[in-house]
Amino acid sequence: MGDKAHAHPGAAxxxxxADHPASVRNVVLVGHSGSGKTTLVEALALTARxxxxxxxxxxxxxxxxxxxxxxxxxxxxxxxxxxxxxDGYKINILDTPGYADFxxxxxxxxxxxxxxxxxxxxxxxxxxxxxxxxxECAAVGMPRxxxxxxxxxARADFEEMTRICAEAFxxxxxxxxxxxxxxxxxxxxxxGHAPVTGLIGLLTQRLFDYASGERREAEPGPELRQLIExxxxxxxEGIIAESEDETLMDRYLGGEEIDLKTLVQxxxxxxxxxxxxxxxxxxxxxxxxxxxxxxxxxxxLVTGGFPTPLERPAPSVTTPDGTxxxxxxxxxxxxxxxxxxxxxxxPYVGRVSLVRVFSGTLxxxxxxxxxxxxxxxxxxxxxxxxxxxxxxxxxxxxQQRALxxxxxxxxxSVAKLNRAETGDTLSAKDDPLLMExxxxxxxxxxxxxxxxxxxxxxxxxxxxxxLVAEDPTMxxxxxxxxxxxxxxxxxxxxxxxxxxxxRNRYGVQVDVVPHKVSLxxxxxxxxxxxGRHVKQSGGHGQFAICEIEVExxxxxxxxxxxxxxxxxxxxxxxxxxxxxxxxxxxxxxVAAGYPLIDVRVTLRDGKAHSVDSSDAAFQxxxxxxxxxxxxxxxxxxxxxxxxVSVLVGDDYVGAVMSDLSGRRGRVVGTEQAGGGRTLVRxxxxxxxxxxxxxxxxxxxxxxxxFDRHYARHEPMPQQIAERIRERTPDS
Numbered sequence: 001m002g003d004k005a006h007a008h009p010g011a012a013x014x015x016x017x018a019d020h021p022a023s024v025r026n027v028v029l030v031g032h033s034g035s036g037k038t039t040l041v042e043a044l045a046l047t048a049r050x051x052x053x054x055x056x057x058x059x060x061x062x063x064x065x066x067x068x069x070x071x072x073x074x075x076x077x078x079x080x081x082x083x084x085x086x087d088g089y090k091i092n093i094l095d096t097p098g099y100a101d102f103x104x105x106x107x108x109x110x111x112x113x114x115x116x117x118x119x120x121x122x123x124x125x126x127x128x129x130x131x132x133x134x135x136e137c138a139a140v141g142m143p144r145x146x147x148x149x150x151x152x153x154a155r156a157d158f159e160e161m162t163r164i165c166a167e168a169f170x171x172x173x174x175x176x177x178x179x180x181x182x183x184x185x186x187x188x189x190x191x192g193h194a195p196v197t198g199l200i201g202l203l204t205q206r207l208f209d210y211a212s213g214e215r216r217e218a219e220p221g222p223e224l225r226q227l228i229e230x231x232x233x234x235x236x237e238g239i240i241a242e243s244e245d246e247t248l249m250d251r252y253l254g255g256e257e258i259d260l261k262t263l264v265q266x267x268x269x270x271x272x273x274x275x276x277x278x279x280x281x282x283x284x285x286x287x288x289x290x291x292x293x294x295x296x297x298x299x300x301l302v303t304g305g306f307p308t309p310l311e312r313p314a315p316s317v318t319t320p321d322g323t324x325x326x327x328x329x330x331x332x333x334x335x336x337x338x339x340x341x342x343x344x345x346x347p348y349v350g351r352v353s354l355v356r357v358f359s360g361t362l363x364x365x366x367x368x369x370x371x372x373x374x375x376x377x378x379x380x381x382x383x384x385x386x387x388x389x390x391x392x393x394x395x396x397x398x399q400q401r402a403l404x405x406x407x408x409x410x411x412x413s414v415a416k417l418n419r420a421e422t423g424d425t426l427s428a429k430d431d432p433l434l435m436e437x438x439x440x441x442x443x444x445x446x447x448x449x450x451x452x453x454x455x456x457x458x459x460x461x462x463x464x465x466x467l468v469a470e471d472p473t474m475x476x477x478x479x480x481x482x483x484x485x486x487x488x489x490x491x492x493x494x495x496x497x498x499x500x501x502x503r504n505r506y507g508v509q510v511d512v513v514p515h516k517v518s519l520x521x522x523x524x525x526x527x528x529x530x531g532r533h534v535k536q537s538g539g540h541g542q543f544a545i546c547e548i549e550v551e552x553x554x555x556x557x558x559x560x561x562x563x564x565x566x567x568x569x570x571x572x573x574x575x576x577x578x579x580x581x582x583x584x585x586x587x588x589x590v591a592a593g594y595p596l597i598d599v600r601v602t603l604r605d606g607k608a609h610s611v612d613s614s615d616a617a618f619q620x621x622x623x624x625x626x627x628x629x630x631x632x633x634x635x636x637x638x639x640x641x642x643x644v645s646v647l648v649g650d651d652y653v654g655a656v657m658s659d660l661s662g663r664r665g666r667v668v669g670t671e672q673a674g675g676g677r678t679l680v681r682x683x684x685x686x687x688x689x690x691x692x693x694x695x696x697x698x699x700x701x702x703x704x705x706f707d708r709h710y711a712r713h714e715p716m717p718q719q720i721a722e723r724i725r726e727r728t729p730d731s
Contacts, residue, residue, distance in 0.1 A: 016394070016401070018090045021309045021330045021409030025302050026092045026356075028109040030137075031119030032127045033098030036149035040119060041082050041095050043284045043292035044299060048084035048091070050396070079105040079342050081354060081411060083394045089303045092411045100129050100702055101491035103441050104473030105342070108422065110136070111438045112341040112356040112411060115143040115306035117298070118169075122148050122156035126168045128649070128703025134169050135675070143274040143306055144169075147298060148281045151183055151196045158183045162279050169277060175238045179279040180267075181297060182231055184224075186211060196283060199294060200224060202232040203263055210293040213286060239263055242270035264304075271305035278305070309409025314358045315339075316436040320371050320384055325433060327359050332407040336360030336368065338426040339435055340417070343470045345505060351469075353414045354395075355406070355426065358435070362406040362414070362426070364392050369432040370417065372424045386429045390415035421469045442707055443475050443488035445693040447495045448516070450485070452509035460485075463506035467498060474498065481518035481595070492694055517686045519594040519724070520638040520713050526551040528604075529629030531581075531621035536612075543609035544617035546570060546578050548625045549602045550633070555712050559586050560600040570606035574618040578603055581622025590630035592637060592725045597713070601626065637721035638713035640686040645679060646696065648704035653678045655699050663688035664717075683711060 018024045029037045045051050082093045096102075096109040110116065116137050120126055137144055146169065148161050158179075166174035184207065186197035197211040200220055205228055207220040220228065236258065240248045243266040252258055270276035280301065282294035314329045317337060328334050337359035344352050355362065362368075366389045392412045393400035406412035420426070423440075427433040451457035464485070468476050475488035489495040502508045528549050535542040553560060561579045570578065579601075586596035606621070644665070648656050657667055657680060665684035673679045684692075689708065696704050716724075 016085070016090070017403045017405055018407055018410045021332065021407065023088065024090050024092070024309055024407075024409045025306050026094070026113045026115070026309065026409070026411065027302050027306060028094040028096060028113035028116050029119055030096055030106065030109075030116050030130065030133050031098055031121075032124070032130055034124065035098060035119045035121045035130075037095055037098060037119045039284050040147065040149060040282055040298075041093055043282065043295050044093060045082055045084055046285060047291045047295035048086045048299065050082070050084045078102070078344075079109050079354070081395055081413075083396070083411070086299045087303055090410070091299070091302055099491075099493050100697060101489070101494035101497075103129075103490065104471065106133065107438055107440065108341045110142070111339070112354075113142075114309055114312045115145070115302075117302075118144060118146045120146055120148050120161065120165060121150045121153075122158060122161045123150045123153040125161070125164055128701055131168055132703070132705075138171075138274075141274045143272055144277050145271065145301055145305070146177065146277060146279045147294070148279065149283070151281055151283050151293075156196075158281055165279055175234070175241065176275065177277045177279060178235050178238045179231065179281075180235070180301075181208075181280060181294070182227065183281045184209075196281070196293060199281065199297065200228055202228060202235050203260060203267075205232065208297070210291060214290050215296050236263060238276065239267045239270065242266065242273075242276045244269070268305045271301075272307040272311065314435075315438075318434050318436075320432050320434050327433070329359070330408040331359055332361050332409075334359040334408065335431055335433065336362065336426065336428045337433055337435065338362055338368075340420050340422055340424045340426070341411075343420070343422045345466060345470065349415050351416065351418055351420075353417045353420050354411065355414050356411050357406050357408050359408050360428070361408065362389065362392065362412065364389055364404070367429050368426045369429045370420045370424050370426060371432055371434040372421060384432070385419050387417050387419055389417070422472045440472055441490060443473055443490050443494075444706070444708060445489045445491055445495060446515040446690060447487040447489055447498070448484045448513045449487060449499075449510040450513055452511050456509045459506065459508045460510070463502050463508040466506060467501060470501075471498075479516075479518070482516040484513070484516055486515065490693065491697065515690055517640055517690075519592070519640075519716075521589055521591050521594050521596045522598045522636050522638055522715075523550050523552045523596075523630070524634040524636050524715075527629040527633035529625040529627070529632070531623065531625030531628065533617050533621040533624060540614075541609075541612040542614065542617040542620075543612035544574070544606070544614075544621035545608075546606035546618065546621045546625050547604045548578075548582070548622070548629060549604055550626070550629045551600050551602075553598045553600050555598060555714070557598045557600075559583060559597065562600060562602040564602055564604055565606065569608075570603065570618070571608050571613070574608060574613060574615065575603065577615045577618035578606070578622035578625075581619035582626050584619070585623035585626045590627055591635040592721075594637070596626075596630075597638070636715040637724060639716045641683050641711045641714050642686050642689065642708040643711045644682050644684050644689065644692075644706055644708045646682070646704055646706040647673055647677055647679050648700050650676050650678055652700045652704060653680065656680055656696070656704065657682075659695070659699055660684060663692075684708075685716070686710075 031037050080095045084091050094109040094113050096106040146165050148158055162179050166177040170177040181199040181201055183196045184198040184200055186195050198207055198209040200207055207218045209216045209218055240252055280294055280297055283292055285292035309330045314327050317325045317327045319325055327337055338355050338357040340353045341356050342354035367386055368389055370385050370387050392403040392406055394403055395413045403412055423437050425433055425435045451460045464476055468474050473490055477486040479486055487498055502510055530547045533544045563575050582601050590596055646656055660682045663684050665682045667682045669681045671679050696706055
């Protein structure tokens with residue numbers, strides 16, 4: 001691992017189908033936007049000879065396929081797979097978005113991978129969102145390593161960056177985060193900056209020189225000995241501390257020279273267990289160079305130190321009816337168990353699904369069972385269907401290399417699964433299974449949209465259906481109270497991409513309109529009203545009179561109708577008509593056009609005519625009576641209030657609480673959540689938190705997250721209610 005003597009792979013290039021899980025490595029790249037993930041993927045693909053410097057595929061591809069990969073990721077909005085071969089191993093490199101708005105794609109990458117490579121910029125450091133992802137990986141024991149990029153920056157300080165990483169990621173054991181190599185700088189350039197030209201291997205005490213564009217091994221000079229010795233001793237102690245051989249530390253402290261092979265084996269085991277986190281360095285290749293600095297070391301780490309799919313237990317599995325099933329992890333001959341981790345639409349191929357196989361073997365043209373949990377609250381259908389697999393392929397930019405099969409532990413693209421969506425399970429049609437879903441973030445930024453034209457209206461439903469099928473972090477809501485179509489997104493960039501995809505991919509032009517919250521009305525006190533509907537024209541007339549009393553009820557009571565008519569003043573057959581008219585008027589509102597709730601309407605008296613009274617007449621009278629009662633009463637405008645929980649770093653608690661107060665929020669409690677964070681609980685009017693997902697990110701520098709749940713409706717302050725009434729045409 002890392003310090004192996006060879007500099008070139010035994011077999012390199014574009015990945016083909018793997019034949020055994022032990023020869024597969026699935027690694028996900030994690031890091032904030034601008035950390036250099038995509039550049040690193042390019043450098044790794046170049047070193048593995050999957051592309052050449054011109055961007056052309058080494059085995060004769062006809063177009064600059066890697067340029068297309070880079071183009072697709074310019075905004076870093078989606079998960080992408082780049083499979084390469086290295087030293088007899090197939091490495092599936094999963095590049096994830098760096099923007100917080102696309103954390104759903106990141107979670108999909110974590111689900112599909114067996115280890116994570118955290119990419120940290122030497123010039124920017126470690127941001128809060130990267131720390132949060134590290135904690136997610138730690139919670140499930142995922143093996144991790146760190147690679148420091150942007151060493152060419154004038155501000156780059158590898159030693160300081162390693163210290164920051166140990167502080168951010170090491171927790172109670174900073175010695176578990178240590179470098180395997182030290183960067184070596186060459187002669188100073190005219191601007192005074194000395195570029196990094198090589199790496200010093202701390203275990204082998206060898207110099208790996210990349211100055212020529214090819215990795216060359218050499219003996220380090222005597223001036224580097226002290227630098228190597230200090231860092232090497234600390235690394236050896238860190239490795240031994242994680243060793244399963246309890247005698248190793250005593251032998252080392254006693255002066256015994258520990259065999260290099262033993263150290264490398266213990267290092268690999270500690271990395272695979274997720275208890276030791278090596279730090280490496282990388283830089284892209286110079287123009288015309290064959291290898292980027294540190295790329296060989298990274299590929300060796302992935303193949304030697306990261307676990308195989310055989311070492312990862314399968315997620316919990318049930319039958320579609322909920323019966324638990326035991327499935328042996330990663331058995332190519334076992335029952336088929338695969339999961340769709342990404343869904344995309346291609347204008348020529350149709351729907352393309354990126355699939356991770358956990359058990360069994362997936363083959364082209366086979367019929368599989370597709371099981372979906374269904375996220376009905378997010379606009380996803382629940383389904384349980386059989387579908388025929390199209391072609392299997394290994395993606396690389398726009399080019400797809402056909403695969404004959406995809407075994408347990410590997411990933412592949414599957415064409416034409418027309419019903420399968422992200423998160424769905426693929427299994428044998430005669431043995432349907434369902435995997436436990438991964439946790440999806442809750443979209444909390446509303447985007448209300450309307451079709452731009454009649455032609456767009458006809459295509460809107462289908463376009464929205466395809467959009468949410470690709471992205472389970474998006475929620476589609478058809479709000480019956482406000483009559484709006486709302487896309488709930490994770491942030492502004494997420495919303496922008498949704499609109500762009502609707503327009504460019506599905507040909508649907510939409511207009512963004514102000515998002516409405518579901519306001520309500522209620523009576524502030526008791527009031528009476530008389531509804532008189534008397535008309536006479538040729539033939540039968542209309543005659544109905546009713547008298548009602550309206551009184552407020554506790555929150556959540558709805559509309560209660562009580563009949564207290566004495567002596568048959570209103571005939572029995574027309575009392576339901578009065579109630580129907582009252583409820584219809586309550587639904588339309590009595591002051592500002594919002595539904596009336598939480599009142600008791602009591603029918604006290606009325607009059608009828610033996611010929612001219614009718615169901616319709618008493619419905620109209622009931623509505624008129626309620627409107628008259630409202631005209632003589634004070635009507636409260638009710639707004640929805642949400643229970644908001646904000647998990648934020650202690651440094652930002654004051655700013656968050658101040659901001660919540662400015663939104664008319666009431667902080668109801670705080671509690672320590674560990675890790676230097678505080679949970680702030682508050683009740684905030686929903687009208688004040690429409691953009692809170694965006695604003696909180698700004699306040700906390702991306703380190704906080706929140707959730708919200710509807711609590712109740714309560715009276716809105718009078719001055720705000722008056723402004724809303726003034727904007728209501730019928731008020």
